[in-house]
Amino acid sequence: MSIVSRRGLLGAAAATAVASVLPGLPAMAAAPFRNVLPPAWQRFKVGEFEATVVSDGLLPIGKPEPAFPTAPVGELRNLLASNFLPLDETPLEQNILILNTGRQLILFDTGMGESMGPASKMFGPTSGRMLQNMRAAGIEPEQIDLVVLTHAHCDHCWGLVDGAGNRVFPNAQVAISETDLKFWTDDANKKGPEFMVTFIDGAKKNLLAYRDRMIMVKDGQPVAPGVVAISTPGHTMGHHCYAVTSGNATMVNTGDLAHHPVLLLRRPMWEFAYDSDPKLSAQTRTRMLDRLATDKHQILSYHFPWPGLGRVVKEGEGFGWYATPTNVSVL
Template sequence: MNLRRRALMGAGFAAAALPLFRAEAAAPFVGRGAPAWYRFRFGDYEATIVSDGSLPLGKPDDSFTGAQPGQIATLLRSEFLDPASATLEQNALILNTGRQLILFDTGMGDSMGEASKMFGPTTGRMLANMRAAGIDPAQIDLVVLSHAHCDHCWALVDGQGNRNFPNAQVAVTEADLRYWTDDANKRGPAFMVPFIDGAKKNLSAYRDRMIMVRDGQEVTAGVSAISAPGHTVGHTIYAISSGPNTMVYTGDLAHHQVLLLRHPMWEFAFDTDPKQSAQSRSRQLERFATDRTMLLSYHFPWPGLGHVAKQGEGYGWYPAGMDVTSLG
């Protein structure tokens, strides 16, 4: 018997003499994920996307209208999505231009107590994720609002009405400011009452530091307004430019990356003017597909960056690859 064989046999006998050992998973489940933020360079700017959490809408047929019976479920299944429940993301953008720190939309927040959880407990995380990304809300110079719905402006103040962004101005269209602070508009769908009460509380805290957004004009250097009404009377999207680079923050132009892209003329239950909203959506999507524009969608899958391209009678969503050289 050679030395190698003898050594192997000896090792085998020794192993057989050892007691059996079974690993035990003694550590408890953590029960929470990592903070949700993603940072990247955009031209000369630094951009950070922070999540306000997911926003579950419930049964898709209740929110998206215009489809034939069963059409929505079939379309969602074909994309490996739950046909019984539509869930949106909430991707807020923080743009550091080197001169200003600009926040686009604020998420749901907790300013309205129980009403702040009308879509469930998974919203209202933007401020915590902002801090996790190393950004103090007091550093924000300008909050740019796409519109004055709850999931876009209710974190302007806290539950006591104090400004969450004490050094910021707030940019919003005059049309949305007037509409969503007018008690006379508390009619129609039941959500109109809390939506208006919440907008009044949050926007009124900044009335002495408002900037009125105007279509086609710069809100601040590098950020230009593009009117896209219908979801609200003053709904606005924003072109962000740095050198030859352009990215459009689309707000609520389209809420779902499948349903309202494949069928842009379908309508959405929370639109102030659903038909006008569909027209705005169709017109802008055609432009973005033609120009191959980089988009950041507030409600599309995290982190909301990508492109649209023609697909059948509508459009397809093509997420941008997460850049391994990014700063996040």
């Protein structure tokens, strides 16, 4: 008997069984579709610290070929297809870390926010959900003591203020590299790709609202007890990762070190269209991924599949991504 005919018989048997169990009952209307996503937050431990990841929603950046301009098209499509990923779109997550050290409540990056009106939806309507998901996790923006920025791109700093320019985190300091602060608030840098004008206008509106309470991060130096900055230039020239350590546990928040868990891990030297210096970014990415694989640290990646927690391992000419089960603390 063929597989098709077996399946057909099983389906027919199931239908007959239902009919015989429920004779004479009228057909019932199906439950309505909800079409609403549930709150997205996840909580776990890093040593004695409590970590919460909240989602800012999906950030779809369009077809993959323009986003990875140096990738051979055939190889790119084969990698996507073999990993059961879409060929016509590149949906990225936005995984925002909130760290409770027992002394401070620290937010890493802020998502797209709503500060720039229609421009805040330049990548579509599915982003800008950080605050509602933060509140669903029991955290209010007034409780945040420190906002640590990996860099000053729109999907990382535009949630600092609201549409009227008011501080969303009224009691927080903001930590950022001096390189990114200077570059992304300078109108002279409105050149090159068209998006640069909007990116700089948004960075100015959001960052300068906190100018009197800024902390300048430095490579290898603590931003807060248990949180150390790691310079990883290229995506922006002031991009930083952050190592979070409590007791014997370390997790590295990698920000935008790699945007895609397949394309930029399997082929870390491929370039990404939104990098300030694509070649430097590829070199930094390869070097840092090798370090993370060697150290076997957990990482939290901003754009990897929800909630972005896992490990990288060396595989062939690149790296593999292994997600951590969401109910497991970092050890």
